[in-house]
Amino acid sequence: MNQLQNFTKGLIKENPVLILLLGLCPALGVTTSAINGLGMGLATTFVLTMSNIVVSSIKSFIPDKVRIPAFIVIIASFVTIVELVMQGFAPALFDQLGLFIPLIVVNCIVLGRAEAFASKNNLLTSTIDGLGMGLGFSFALTVLGAIRELLGSGALFSIKIIPGDLMLVFVLAPGAFIALGYMIAITRKLNK
């Protein structure tokens, strides 16, 4: 496939969350608002792209039997970098995302792409794959966050649009499951 297809596949056709069903934990955990979903998406995109770049660059240097631990060290390093930078320069977002930032390291998307794609493709293709998948992930999380924020508290990106209290359940655990379930069903329909 050409690079344009490579980049856009992550958006709908092979959207990591909605089609491949990876990275569900953060999808449910941080999407209490659109901005949280977006912030988490971008942080994960950074880790995904950077680790794809590094893995693709040194793929012939790593002996096969130790590739998983090596990938993990690489991914964990970028996650720690994101943790530190966010703590210093975006502390409010860091507090909001909480536990889920270090959990990026076990986001199946990141290790999955490193193993299935970056370790088998050249640098340019891997980089674009990382970016595309990451942005698809961010897209899914932002939309889910927006839906939950709008239906749950009547606001979008912290701007109150619908007055009064709405369906609080959407900001809570049950609503997350239900909203995601419907989003996956709708995306599948769109894909056909």
Next chain:
Amino acid sequence: MEYIIIIISAIFVNNIVLAQFLGICPFVGVSNKISTSIGMGGAVLFVMTLATIVTWLIQNYLLQALGIQFLQTIAFILVIASLVQMVEIILKKVSPALYAALGVFLPLITTNCAVLGVAILTIQKEFNLMEGVVFAIANAGGFSLAMVVFAGIREHLDLMEVPAGMKGVPISLVVAGILALAFMGFTGIV
């Protein structure tokens, strides 16, 4: 008494899957049969408890002593990955049947956010080692409980008529949401 609160809180009030959203991937992937759910639950129990013990020791005697807490994420995930490798090797020798039954799900415990999540939470909540162990076992229990209940529901769902678009994961998630709603009823207890 403290321990009872930790246990009830971890299993019911703050159920790791239904309230904290950790361990969703295996939850959605493995819970279509009760038998595999129980097996997965057992494996998670073992890894989670061991991992919490080892990571607690590393945090308090290595990372804090050297002031390198920022390496927590790397250290913890490496511990978990190694433990899972060990469990795989031991299980292959001791119980090849269980090893075969769990299949690809065993290595997947490494990326089970519940295991890393519980290890980090134990440090965040400033538990001592004993409390951490109880916390880990209770959370593994909560994870297994959620999975087995869910598997029971899914086995029934397979016999029902579900609209085509919702078949599989979507309806499972909606059901999980209702289950989460039910578990919210435990909130007042602790």
Next chain:
Amino acid sequence: MAGKRESNFVNMVSTLLLVSGVAALALGMVYNLTKGPIEIAKQKKQEEAIRNVLPDFDRIENKKFKSARGADSLAFFVAYKGDEMVGVAVNTYTKNGFSGLIRLMVGFKPDGSINNTSVLEHKETPGLGDKMQKNKSTWSDSYNGLHPGKNNLKMTKDGGQIDAITAATITSRAFTDAVEHAYETFNQNMEGK
């Protein structure tokens, strides 16, 4: 996949060591770079919290007092305008929140009455317990002006005079617990000064 190195023991160990070594170096560098900004962000947050809960002041004296509940110590920020003490901000906490730890900054007037409060840290439920935050609701204003030694800060359903947040009783009770924790320590160390 031509070109992959052979998986013998030496190669495996040396690769892992090299990768880990480079990672540790890179992280060490980033850590040093971000140490400053992280510290500054923490300080700013604390300063802002103190300013939010105390009347106007021009200097702060930092003190640490052993908690009245024995466990550890609470940070006190004694505020002065000129030579006069205008208030004390106490960084207090409770572990009884619905999701565990809640950190508050409570501002006391010299006579021990509450000037204002500010939430520093919590993991309470969005939409429910997080209504204790000032940007979500004015609920926490109901503490202002009350004196923990003279007024009962427990919930009305427990016999006190604070109306709990609807459907967030545990969070509300925890909030009072943190405030009382601060007052008990304040009382032990500052009354009469």
